[in-house]
Amino acid sequence: MIEVELKGYANDKIFEKVRERFKFMRKETHEDIYYQHPCRDFSKTDEALRIRIKRFNGHFEAFLTYKGPKLDNMSKTRKEIEVPISDVDAYSDLLTSLGFKEVLTIVKVREKYYVEKGVTITLDEVEGLGKFIEIEKLIKDNENIEEEVKKLRKILEVLGVKKFERKSYLELLLEKLKKNGSEI
Amino acid sequence: MIEVELKGYANDKIFEKVRERFKFMRKETHEDIYYQHPCRDFSKTDEALRIRIKRFNGHFEAFLTYKGPKLDNMSKTRKEIEVPISDVDAYSDLLTSLGFKEVLTIVKVREKYYVEKGVTITLDEVEGLGKFIEIEKLIKDNENIEEEVKKLRKILEVLGVKKFERKSYLELLLEKLKKNGSEI
Numbered sequence: 001m002i003e004v005e006l007k008g009y010a011n012d013k014i015f016e017k018v019r020e021r022f023k024f025m026r027k028e029t030h031e032d033i034y035y036q037h038p039c040r041d042f043s044k045t046d047e048a049l050r051i052r053i054k055r056f057n058g059h060f061e062a063f064l065t066y067k068g069p070k071l072d073n074m075s076k077t078r079k080e081i082e083v084p085i086s087d088v089d090a091y092s093d094l095l096t097s098l099g100f101k102e103v104l105t106i107v108k109v110r111e112k113y114y115v116e117k118g119v120t121i122t123l124d125e126v127e128g129l130g131k132f133i134e135i136e137k138l139i140k141d142n143e144n145i146e147e148e149v150k151k152l153r154k155i156l157e158v159l160g161v162k163k164f165e166r167k168s169y170l171e172l173l174l175e176k177l178k179k180n181g182s183e184i
Numbered sequence: 185m186i187e188v189e190l191k192g193y194a195n196d197k198i199f200e201k202v203r204e205r206f207k208f209m210r211k212e213t214h215e216d217i218y219y220q221h222p223c224r225d226f227s228k229t230d231e232a233l234r235i236r237i238k239r240f241n242g243h244f245e246a247f248l249t250y251k252g253p254k255l256d257n258m259s260k261t262r263k264e265i266e267v268p269i270s271d272v273d274a275y276s277d278l279l280t281s282l283g284f285k286e287v288l289t290i291v292k293v294r295e296k297y298y299v300e301k302g303v304t305i306t307l308d309e310v311e312g313l314g315k316f317i318e319i320e321k322l323i324k325d326n327e328n329i330e331e332e333v334k335k336l337r338k339i340l341e342v343l344g345v346k347k348f349e350r351k352s353y354l355e356l357l358l359e360k361l362k363k364n365g366s367e368i
Contacts, residue, residue: 039223081278094265
């Protein structure tokens with residue numbers, strides 16, 4: 001399966017439209033700890049490795065996720081491997097022992113909405129970055145990615161999205177910190 | 185916690201003595217898939233990373249284990265981080281995507297015996313290497329490792345062990361394959 005994903009800049013108006021039109025699924029808080037590879041520059045290879053701590057309705061879940069390089073020029077489509085983890089500290093210790101280094105932690109509040117079978121919309125309020133909207137569809141390896149991207153893009157445009165963004169929150173936050181001259 | 189561990193070469197006679205004297209705990213089959221680090225030579229840094237698939241009494245369990253460099257010159261004492269994994273294929277895919285490479289798979293039948301509180305003896309029949317005995321004790325970080333090693337060594341000597349071995353099964357098997365001129 002491939003995750004076709006499109007992200008755009010949002011505002012209160014767009015958030016409200018989504019809340020009115022689509023079926024609310026859940027609200028989650030994410031704490032994402034991003035890691036650097038011991039000998040590969042993920043910012044150049046366009047990969048990512050993170051531990052996500054997810055909180056919702058008093059539940060707690062954690063995942064280790066690898067994201068491969070993007071597969072096309074329009075969307076955020078990429079290989080993704082995600083495994084549930086039971087002990088965040090042990091995994092953090094394991095990654096550090098193998099030479100992976102913590103880069104940054106990103107905190108966001110996420111609302112998820114059902115659009116149609118296989119398609120979801122996500123409203124993200126990211127600490128330090130603001131409001132974003134994402135639309136996502138899981139497709140089979142042999143389906144036409146480009147066509148799917150067009151359809152998803154149309155849905156976001158109808159909601160009022162004007163500016164799209166292929167960069168990850170990690171990239172955007174790193175850029176912002178760089179601009180502000182902050183030490184990471 | 186630190187795992188103090190001592191390993192020696194065994195034979196049928198030593199196996200029989202252990203079976204008579206100590207309380208049988210369980211019998212397991214291990215399939216250990218060892219990985220190479222993408223940019224660190226584990227054979228030089230004395231580390232290891234493996235996926236262990238454990239089968240016993242019709243059960244199936246899998247773990248991802250990191251072993252750090254040995255901490256002293258006498259025993260196999262080292263830092264160990266072990267996490268249970270639910271999906272071997274996903275983890276194998278994850279490690280491969282991060283640049284880790286499969287080196288070798290080691291298969292063994294292991295019998296475990298209870299010696300006294302915190303101390304266990306293990307009888308290993310390793311495919312391609314033969315019979316080994318291991319004694320293991322988990323101690324706190326501030327306990328005297330050297331003293332503990334001496335005590336454990338004595339127990340193995342009384343059972344008839346003459347030759348000790350600090351090398352891992354992975355190292356021994358790699359050496360054997362090298363001697364035989366086999367391609368790995």
